[in-house]
Amino acid sequence: MSALIVCPSCDLAHCIGAAPSKERTVCARCGGLLQRAENGNIDAAIALAVSALVLFAFSNAYPLVAIQSNGSGRATTLLGAALGLYRQGHTLLASLVFFTTIAAPFLQITSLLYLLLPLRRRREAPGQRIVFRLLTRIRPWIFVEVFMLGALVALVRLAAFARVVPGVALWSCALLMFTLTALTSRTSPGQFWRWVEDRRA
Numbered sequence: 001m002s003a004l005i006v007c008p009s010c011d012l013a014h015c016i017g018a019a020p021s022k023e024r025t026v027c028a029r030c031g032g033l034l035q036r037a038e039n040g041n042i043d044a045a046i047a048l049a050v051s052a053l054v055l056f057a058f059s060n061a062y063p064l065v066a067i068q069s070n071g072s073g074r075a076t077t078l079l080g081a082a083l084g085l086y087r088q089g090h091t092l093l094a095s096l097v098f099f100t101t102i103a104a105p106f107l108q109i110t111s112l113l114y115l116l117l118p119l120r121r122r123r124e125a126p127g128q129r130i131v132f133r134l135l136t137r138i139r140p141w142i143f144v145e146v147f148m149l150g151a152l153v154a155l156v157r158l159a160a161f162a163r164v165v166p167g168v169a170l171w172s173c174a175l176l177m178f179t180l181t182a183l184t185s186r187t188s189p190g191q192f193w194r195w196v197e198d199r200r201a
């Protein structure tokens, strides 16, 4: 079976062999990147997903920040921040924060583990195709980094009025941001289907 690959920069169609090359390939006309070198290790991807799951648990179980002012203190968690927005009447914003910083990252990590763990033992998870398609739909909605940036700006401004103590969750959220980025780049669609094909062979 001969497949075609289209250059994202200049639309030139290239004929690729029966299996996509494991090397990095570039466009013959404009030199744009056609394919990354997708020969990553599935164990490394699973390890990253497990680390992301642990960091995600820390990010949600511990307070994000503690604010001390005039002798009284308050601490909030990630879910508490979303609930606080909801209670203040910002329903849309609250659901956006909940979906992009809690639900979407959780779904990404768990669905990847659901797909990769059986694949490692040369088996396919039930509904593999549907779950992977769902995963590619969820990915653009993970905004942990946007949340981190917003939280940092707010904390710097708040620091002028109260004592702000960064919580465990803030640090794990920052680490989660990097782990999720690494996980996304290591489990691209090209890479995922290459693993599936390798297991079938």
Ligand SMILES: [Zn+2]
Binding pocket: 007, 008, 009, 010, 011, 012, 027, 028, 029, 030, 031, 032
């Ligand atoms: Zn091109």
